Amino acid sequence: xxxxxEGPTDNPVxxxxxxxxxxxxxxxxxxxxxxxxxxxxxxxxxxxSGNNNAYCVPARxxxxxxxxxxxxxxxxxxxxxxxxxxxxxxxVPVLRQRRFFDGRARTVGYPDLVWFGSDGIELQDPDWHxxxxxxxxxxxDGSELGTVTASGRPLPDSSGLFVLHAGDAAEVTLAGPExxxxxxxxxxxxxxxxxxxxxxxxxxxxxxxxxxxxxVLVFRIAG
Numbered sequence: 600x601x602x603x604x605e606g607p608t609d610n611p612v613x614x615x616x617x618x619x620x621x622x623x624x625x626x627x628x629x630x631x632x633x634x635x636x637x638x639x640x641x642x643x644x645x646x647x648s649g650n651n652n653a654y655c656v657p658a659r660x661x662x663x664x665x666x667x668x669x670x671x672x673x674x675x676x677x678x679x680x681x682x683x684x685x686x687x688x689x690x691v692p693v694l695r696q697r698r699f700f701d702g703r704a705r706t707v708g709y710p711d712l713v714w715f716g717s718d719g720i721e722l723q724d725p726d727w728h729x730x731x732x733x734x735x736x737x738x739x740d741g742s743e744l745g746t747v748t749a750s751g752r753p754l755p756d757s758s759g760l761f762v763l764h765a766g767d768a769a770e771v772t773l774a775g776p777e778x779x780x781x782x783x784x785x786x787x788x789x790x791x792x793x794x795x796x797x798x799x800x801x802x803x804x805x806x807x808x809x810x811x812x813x814x815v816l817v818f819r820i821a822g
Contacts, residue, residue, distance in 0.1 A: 608646075615624075619790060620815055622680060626789040626815035629684040629692055642681040643673035645801060668766045676792055686818065689789055693741035705742065708778075713738045715774030721803060733766030734810075736774040752815065757767040759819035764810050773818070775804030787817035 602616045616745070624760050629635045647653055647666040654667045686811075688694050700712035714722040717734035726732065741757040760783055762771060773783065782801035790811060800807065801821035807815075 616812075617775055618677075618792070619767070621677070622789045622792070622794070623765075623813045623815050624765075625681060626684060626787070626794075629681070629688055630761065630817065632696065632699060635688075637681075640668045643675070643678050645669060654755075680792065680794050684787075687794075691757045691759070691817075691819070693739045693759070696741075700739070707742045708739075709740065710744075711740050711777060713740075713776050717769065717771045719772030721772040721774075734762070734764045734769065734771060736763075736771070737761045738774060738776050738779075740776070758817065759817065760804075762810075762814070762816040762818070763807075764812075764816075766813045767812060770811045771808050771810055773804055773806055773813075774799065779804060779820075782821035783818035784821040785816055786819050787811075787815070789815040795810050 602620075603614045604610065604613055608614065625641070627645050628637070645666075645668055653666055680765065702710045702712050704710050715736040716722055716726060716732065717736070717740070719736070723736070738803070739758060741759075748762040758779075760774060761774075764771065782803055784799065784801045788796040790813075791797070796816075802818070811817075
């Protein structure tokens with residue numbers, strides 16, 4: 600999304616909006632199940648000007664014109680943001696389980712993944728075909744992960760709520776499954792340049808949370 604201007608710009612409003620979208624997309628990728636695949640330079644804002652194949656350049660093109668990594672102008676703030684995302688992924692075992700989520704009920708009696716809308720109500724099959732839907736919430740239950748450390752020690756439960764919003768400012772009712780009645784605490788907010796949430800207070804499932812634009816939020820069970 601170019602936010603109204605095609606190509607480079609020095610408009611600070613557009614630059615901020617683009618940066619926010621980039622942070623949300625990076626969070627969506629790096630917090631997904633599986634192995635994250637970053638292209639070299641993504642972590643500091645490298646661009647190939649829309650060309651998705653760095654090898655696709657005319658013969659004898661000078662290196663300076665073939666999308667080399669621009670280390671001199673690297674976005675160090677974005678590097679720190681990516682580092683914080685990777686650190687979060689490392690300390691939340693449910694993001695690194697060895698099998699895909701499939702909504703299965705385990706011996707604990709409830710599923711490993713439940714999807715909700717912005718109203719906090721669980722999504723049904725027809726809801727996935729709603730083109731006007733800008734927000735989804737996913738409750739990931741870390742019980743019975745089946746994931747262990749290199750030494751064989753089982754990793755602990757790391758349940759929580761993940762909110763993905765692709766629209767403008769909105770109010771979201773924080774979702775949670777019927778079997779959880781406690782608080783959740785925001786531990787990551789992609790709308791912030793460093794990913795650090797503005798506050799550390801716990802929120803009750805079912806309470807309202809304000810979003811100011813495209814955002815990925817991570818809430819964990821408040822301990």
